[in-house]
Amino acid sequence: xxxxxxxxxxxxxxxxxxxxxxxxxxxxxxxxxxxxxxxxxxxxxxxxxxxxxxxxxxxxxxxxxxxxxxxxxxxxxxxxxxxxxxxxxxxxxxxxxxxxxxxxxxxxx
Numbered sequence: 001x002x003x004x005x006x007x008x009x010x011x012x013x014x015x016x017x018x019x020x021x022x023x024x025x026x027x028x029x030x031x032x033x034x035x036x037x038x039x040x041x042x043x044x045x046x047x048x049x050x051x052x053x054x055x056x057x058x059x060x061x062x063x064x065x066x067x068x069x070x071x072x073x074x075x076x077x078x079x080x081x082x083x084x085x086x087x088x089x090x091x092x093x094x095x096x097x098x099x100x101x102x103x104x105x106x107x108x109x
Contacts, residue, residue, distance in 0.1 A: 004030040004106070005051035007061045011040040013089045014057045018098050020090065027107060035064040048072045053105070057083045079105060 004022060006015035011034030022030035031050070033043035048054070048069045054076055056062045062080050065073060081101050087094035 001026075002028050002052045003050050004028050005043075005047055005054045006030065006032040006057075007043055007054060007065065008032075008034055008057040009036045009061070009085060010034045010038055011036075011042075013087055013091070014083055014085065014094065016040075017087070017090050017094050018055065018102075021095070021098060021102075035061050043068075045069065045072060048076070051076065054078045055102070055105075056080050057085070 006018040008015040011032055015032035015034065019030045019032040022028045031041075031047060033039065033041045033047050035043055043065065048065070049072060054065070054073075056065065056078060057080075059080055059082070062078055065078065081098070083094070083097060083101075
């Protein structure tokens, strides 16, 4: 099973929605976190180590990860999805965007 980590700013809307898409999946285990001090779940060393692939919503999230966890990221695949912070949790449009972008990298059930 591959471990997927989805990262946005506050871990309220985008990354938890992406995590939910893989709940109960047979090939992937997904978690989500945020880069902000105000994040619901803040990205940390344990999550970075756990992840096989890291999906960030914006370039700034990737930059923050590199600033804080550079050594841990050496062998990690980090993919920037370029999804702006303009959607709410489980927004139908956000789900469609995520599915469309992620199908290039992952297999859906």
